[in-house]
Amino acid sequence: MKVYMPLAVVALGLSVAAAGQSGALPKGTALPPPPEAGAQPDVPVDLMKEVTRRLSADDFEGRAPSTATEPRVLDYIIAQFKAAGLQPGNKGEWLQAVPTVEITAQNHTPLTIGGPSTQLSFKPGEDFVAVSYRVTPKTRIANSELVFVGYGINAPELGWNDYAGVDMKGKTAVILVNDPDYAMKGEEGLFRGRRMTYYGRWTYKFEEAARQGATAALIVHDTFPAAYGWNVVNSSWTGAQYSVQTPNDAMDQTMANGWVQKPVAEAIFKAAGKDLAALTKAAQTKGFKAVPLGLTAGLGFDNAIRRSTSSNVVGILPGTSRPDEVVLYSAHWDHLGRCTADKTGDDICNGAVDNADGVAAITAIAKMNAEAGAAERSQVFVALTLEESGLLGSEYYAANPIYPLDHTVGGVNVDALLPTGRAKSYTQTGGDKSELGDIYLKALAARGLSDVPEDHPEHGGYYRSDHFSLAKRGVPMFNVGRSNDLASGGTVAGEKAAQAYNQDQYHGPADEYSEDWDWSGIAQDVELFYALGRELADGTTWPNWRKGDEFRAVRDKACAAATKGCNTK
Secondary structure (H helix, E strand, O other): OOOOOOOOOOOOOOOOOOOOOOOOOOOOOOEOOOHHHOOOOOEOHHHHHHHHHHHOOHHHOOOOOOOOOHHHHHHHHHHHHHHHOOEEOEOOEOEEEEEEEEEEEEOOOOEEEEEOOEEEEEOEOOOEEEEOOOOOOEEEEEEEEEEEOOOOOEEHHHOEEOOOOOOOEOEEEEEEOOOOOOOOOOOOOOOOOOOOOHHHOHHHHHHHHHHOOEOEEEEEOOHHHHOOOHHHHHHHHOOOEEEEOOOOOOOOOOOEEEEEOHHHHHHHHHHOOOOHHHHHHHHOOOOOOOEEEEEEEEEEEEEEEEEEEEEEEEEEEOOOOEEEEEEEEEEEOOOOEEOOOOOOOOOEEOOHHHHHHHHHHHHHHHHHHHHHOOOOEEEEEEEEOOOOOOOHHHHHHHHOOOOOHHHEEEEEEOOOOOOOOOEOEEEEOOOOOEOHHHHHHHHHHHOOOEEOOOOOHHHOHHHOOOHHHHHOOOOOEEOEEEOOOEOOOHHHHHHHHHHHHHHHOOOOOOOOOOOOOOOHHHHHHHHHHHHHHHHHHHOOOOOOEOOOOOOHHHHHHHHHHOOOHHHHO
């Protein structure tokens, strides 16, 4: 499930910052690369226009997955992939089926907290939210011992384990949001200070609680370290929740995952004779030990369950000399479908920027590569489904890869390219996490561009788009985008336009295609993405994560076990 931040999550796979007005390209104009960058095919702007226009048309009804319009959307993408020169990428087929399950929690009982001299009760929605990932009609938890596990982090490479010495079977973990050093101004801390790592994301905290055998997990909401208010938590966790179907119906997950308001947590800790503020401070120190609270929790709800299937579209340009080594391009095709109507009565969330133009971009990159001739490594292009439902299309692909992940060199994810002017600089969302950064800086230098720091690194933007499903399994992924500093208008124009998109168009009916779009910035992006991917596809390197990065260990383990692929570097 993806939680959206006000004014912060325009383009989750790329920087949201690029926006503004500059001279629009004349219709039909392709943007050649700068001479110093070396020869490469022209960017097919007309192709991107046509794909974006068609995918965001009203008759596709916002491209909601598992609806009557999905087959027509898929047929169109397949036709465009084929015309661009791709071959079917899934063992001779174009589609990869993605089985999903939708669970809606209903009829919540209060969250009850009990102890020798304590009986507290908290209201669902107002005081807490809770859901289950388990595919079961009822969730009932009673007398589950509460254990405060600090930030709920187990990071062996950092020598940090909040669960050390505690058996969580039958117990409920109470967890702090974000990382232990989130309040720092810089990035010098063990967990990169102000920059959020994956250990700070709620997704990780629930996953780790399940790995530890906990019955349930409750995160303490705090607006500053969370970077969003309780209203966002409440709206995101009180409706349908989506996940990929698993053979065991997710019975290896906790029975319930949820959040509690900070005042609720303070009341619970007070009833336990503890102080939340004091324990929070203690949890920020290496060597912290989990604290049993001497209280028990109970809660329950029913689950309405619906199963469905959507599809990823997969195409390939086979490599010439090392076809079993793969470079991946991805962009999600889905959007929100019909949504809250605007004042004109328009209730179609067309998703032109998010992410019709992303699919258009990878189609253009496929065409450019086909025109340039096959690379040494294979190049795989995937139009992913169910990104808006929690990165499920990419999650399914990463968990069930058509091409082994230890044979996947790296890739580029494209998500929501704003139709505005060229930028003077680019930024890496997530910072310089992997050796892909060396290729990126080289490509920028060849184009006379500079790299600038990411805006709001504390928001954890790297973990909120489809590349993340590959990254957490060890595959390095480019995640770069234009900065606010536009060639025409500078940062004033860039910030103004980015804010306007967030406020007026993002996830609403106004995200529509216009013939007035300025394609020069998108063409700049595509030119760069092509160069980054082609460098990998014609190269022999196997970029890894930087030492100390949270994904380095899983890549090292996978490569050590591989017989070829990344073990041959």
